[in-house]
Amino acid sequence: MVKAAVMSEPGKLEVKSFDLPKVAENAMLVRIKACGVCGTDVHLFRGHMKSTPFPIIPGHEFSGTVEELGPKANESLNVRGGELHGGDRVTVVPGLPCGKCYYCRNLPHYPNLCTNRLIYGVSRTCERPPHLYGGYAEYIYIEPGSWVYKLPDGMSFEVAALAEPMAVATRALERAFAPGVPFAGMGFGVGATVVVQGTGAIGLLTIAAAKVAGAGKVIAVERVKQRLRMAKRMGADEVVDMRELRTQEERVRRVLELTDGVGADVVVECTGVPAAVPEGLEMVRRGGKYVEVGHFTDPGGVEIRPHVICYKDMDVLGSWVYPLTQFREALAVLNSGRFPFKDIFTHRFKIENALKAIQASEKGECIKAMIAP
Amino acid sequence: MVKAAVMSEPGKLEVKSFDLPKVAENAMLVRIKACGVCGTDVHLFRGHMKSTPFPIIPGHEFSGTVEELGPKANESLNVRGGELHGGDRVTVVPGLPCGKCYYCRNLPHYPNLCTNRLIYGVSRTCERPPHLYGGYAEYIYIEPGSWVYKLPDGMSFEVAALAEPMAVATRALERAFAPGVPFAGMGFGVGATVVVQGTGAIGLLTIAAAKVAGAGKVIAVERVKQRLRMAKRMGADEVVDMRELRTQEERVRRVLELTDGVGADVVVECTGVPAAVPEGLEMVRRGGKYVEVGHFTDPGGVEIRPHVICYKDMDVLGSWVYPLTQFREALAVLNSGRFPFKDIFTHRFKIENALKAIQASEKGECIKAMIAP
């Protein structure tokens, strides 16, 4: 029997047992070693996402070993890192594009735009066999078409469980660093000054990724002491403590002081708090870039001045999820060995205590919690 | 003696006479044939721009003939189109970067970011000799360093007087069409669907430029009947009449109907009205681009939902002025002969009636007024 934490309805999370499924010839069973708890999981638990198909096993940030492999799985899966064998250490991209919506048909090179993504731990119910479609479990059943990445030698399962949020972070950064940068000195890339608003897991990983990509001064803006300390460990050169600098004016002034009076080349919004947006827009230099990756849910509106965007000749760039290939960059950053990524997990829970993990995450007690069988 | 319209203080515009200046060896005197009246001129007249150095001769959208040329002017000026001679037909980029501010020194390839631009008709007083630094006059005195473009054969002075606003329009479009478009089918360029919000002069020129650049369906959103008619003449395939579709919801729905239900590839904001921004954001498809070029002054704030930008994975791109080379594209579009550009000037005034031109522009009676000696 396989143990899993199941959300049967909003607000309810309990451990259940399932039969070990029979693996189809083009599918795979992975024994889970580590699974991160994401803010999305809390939203699922609270019933904030209307489309959630309860009952569901949460967990979309997982790593583990290949327990059983269908004889045609190496063809039906998109495997990176060479042929797959039993026992291999892997992580899996949780979301798959539907292939049928307007965006899949018209912009197939933008799979993140799919309006109907099938996501392990988020949009796949556990109602019917093989049931095991989430990461808060001993095993997960991987369907054909999934993207599977073998882990680099020496990377721990815990660090590998960060590949999914690191994919979010690196894609957000690439929105600022990459497009239409034809020339040295436009201020992006090596030597660029980057402000990261909010240092939850995505913010922390953004800081580290910026440093690995050669950023110059990275400035973290945060309110929680524990997170500010972690921001420094993840590579932040400067921190702006919101408990000391209590107003937008003070914080913007501080960022200007730290950037020759002109503002940062890039600001990445990782808070999900609307008020961060007008503040962040003030922190960008003219011609700079503002990346909006924090508002993956909709907490409402905020007033901005369009003139600021026009006058600054700036880019405001939304970043939604990531392409299926993004795990390559994510694993490369995690594998750089330059920052103590493992310590982003401040709390660890057994499957039996998944409810406590959700509660601790909701209260903000932990930077990031992990579920491990 | 040279006749010119002078703003001596906010709200006051009167005709004065100046001596014909002696031309320095590295300068040039141009006899003005046509000068457009820009919304900025109205702002100058109303004293909205604190930095205006009264007294001033307005007019920064002008064309004319070379009256006198200093012996070293071909070296000191940046001339495009071959060596300059007396009698040549020209237009001149009105703004010059200062070369000294942070942006000039750090991002010299972005001269539009200069925080201290010297602009004929906008930031050059007529207090001291040679006085003639604006387009509402019989002559204008062109200083060394200025960018001078010879007119293509057969282009009228009136059409050439549109080079400056066309530079604004084409640069705004390039913000959406060009950067980071590595691939067919991303939806920009040939075949792209473009919404233009507001069809004043900039909006109309944006419509025409989009068609010349190969756009597919171009949709104009406007309230004024005269402008909607002109939008069609400038190449708009569809118009959304704000008097008929009176709410944001109706207009967004109409744009969706016209775009397979997904929204436009590109939306360009040319109204300068804050409320247009949240409406326009709703009109962009996911992965699409929103260009903010209308808010060159600051009428205040408006509420937007950051989640829309994040979820749509979209670009919101400010467009401020244009690089000095932009007149090449502007003249190429105007020279395409595909649209009746001259008719954008609905009213013509003598220098003596410059005040009436300002008043007619302020009341919105004309699409665009022209001053011609």
Add this chain to the structure above:
Amino acid sequence: MVKAAVMSEPGKLEVKSFDLPKVAENAMLVRIKACGVCGTDVHLFRGHMKSTPFPIIPGHEFSGTVEELGPKANESLNVRGGELHGGDRVTVVPGLPCGKCYYCRNLPHYPNLCTNRLIYGVSRTCERPPHLYGGYAEYIYIEPGSWVYKLPDGMSFEVAALAEPMAVATRALERAFAPGVPFAGMGFGVGATVVVQGTGAIGLLTIAAAKVAGAGKVIAVERVKQRLRMAKRMGADEVVDMRELRTQEERVRRVLELTDGVGADVVVECTGVPAAVPEGLEMVRRGGKYVEVGHFTDPGGVEIRPHVICYKDMDVLGSWVYPLTQFREALAVLNSGRFPFKDIFTHRFKIENALKAIQASEKGECIKAMIAP
């Protein structure tokens, strides 16, 4: 019975009859109205491509009407232009990526890189049912996964049969116009000067596409009188006649004369002749772009000077096939109504005379031949 022209082995092309196939629930049968003859068809006939799976029905540039549609075909096909019904006028992207090779797995947004493409009329044998996998036939059997484009209203089947080579041409141009062009005046796009070397079908379509995308001066270099005349009809502003300017030096000098002495912004190689490459590199201005789209087969090597590429700071850009979405741009250009595209087909043949079509193409008697039932 269905009539088709079959290559059973190199050098042999004969008409055969096949049963009208039963259409599977996720497939489609198209009644062919027009099919272009491509240089590739001649190479197939001559056995130049080792991987050709004889017997084969050639023809990958076709248009027609939907004869029969499986009940699930609207889901299994990638249809653009709305839901598909019997009788709809369509064209189909002939090549499909395999989904399994290194490039499909690692760079899925570059389907043109697939090393194992399945191509109607090129790499699908007609040995087994349903047999009908090529365009030199009365019907073609379209498998699930194929990309189907409905024709714009009013576009003839003949013009639609040019969608495939126009996809090649527009993709080649986009290699030069689009990537990393963040700024006005970099010389690409509106107003750019473009040289097209060779005015076979791809060259002619490149000329027209450049004009539709707003190019300035387009210069055609060609040896054959008939083609030079057609180049002008397709929008070329200038032609360089290789019979008059017989040496590389003369032709390069002529292009410099036509481009202010600096060379063209973009040169597109559409000849497939190695000697064109060093000549074309000399025709590009510094900082310009050279697109290599003509050498889709390998006629051997040619000497170039690496210093030219280094000193010119130029881009030499290979262009191989096109992404699946490229037909959108191709159809948009063909639908512009600005050039007499139909006249590119100078010869028309019945299926029974397919051999004559191949022979006429090989001899260069026609600009482009068409097979039509």
Add this chain to the structure above:
Amino acid sequence: MVKAAVMSEPGKLEVKSFDLPKVAENAMLVRIKACGVCGTDVHLFRGHMKSTPFPIIPGHEFSGTVEELGPKANESLNVRGGELHGGDRVTVVPGLPCGKCYYCRNLPHYPNLCTNRLIYGVSRTCERPPHLYGGYAEYIYIEPGSWVYKLPDGMSFEVAALAEPMAVATRALERAFAPGVPFAGMGFGVGATVVVQGTGAIGLLTIAAAKVAGAGKVIAVERVKQRLRMAKRMGADEVVDMRELRTQEERVRRVLELTDGVGADVVVECTGVPAAVPEGLEMVRRGGKYVEVGHFTDPGGVEIRPHVICYKDMDVLGSWVYPLTQFREALAVLNSGRFPFKDIFTHRFKIENALKAIQASEKGECIKAMIAP
């Protein structure tokens, strides 16, 4: 009196004394602390460059302290890093665009394209006062308009003397990493595989810069043992020893082995040897990028197959010099502290021994020589 090494004619280099010049109000005198010997200096010495205005003081890669500063020099110079004072530690961009040629006027954002650059140590004679226009001297006289960078705290003068070649190296890399990279997983940037052909100073700095920018596996191809060792110290993950793998076939096969059988994402040519080009083209994966930065002089031609470029859909990108802003990135990489940059200078000479420095460089005895007063 000021000591300087002067080339009075090809093949002749001797030490001369000049008067300490009077510094104009908009100029600056720098006391030189270190000056690198570049391959260009050897070409100057051998008279390979026709335009060299003998007599000349060589040396364009220098750092030092501000000895004397004209009262208006902070305005007339382009200073980065804050206001300049006597005693400040600086390095200076040696080349300045002329501002008058076609490229300066039409593509001012590409100052590297200027056909008439004025370069300290390369194209400025020492015939007339103030004479001191080269780095092989105790002082250098800096004219208005020059770009001056203050050194980061803690950076040694020796490392700072590498800013100029590092500008070449980072700009070459940016040609591959930056333009038109809109998306994760296109293979450039973080995690990309980079081959560097040739590990002289430019090659070594390219290796280090690639690592600082987050490259994955970096592979150096070189023949000289000392340089292979240094390549590893500068961050190369793998080396291909040309003395062991003696044929192109063996080396290409080795690179394929090291890159999953597909070739490298990026190959940078830093040898200046024509035969490296066809070899390097074979080492690039499909869709990859080849940067040609080594052929800054013209040793002649080499045969390539155009089909390779077309079929691979690859970019061949020339890289000529760098923009004036590039020193920002160059100093950022040098300031990363991640590699022992100082050790690239294997030999140090007094001004009196400048001839020996040139001779040792020509013989290839040193990786890089330095002149220091």
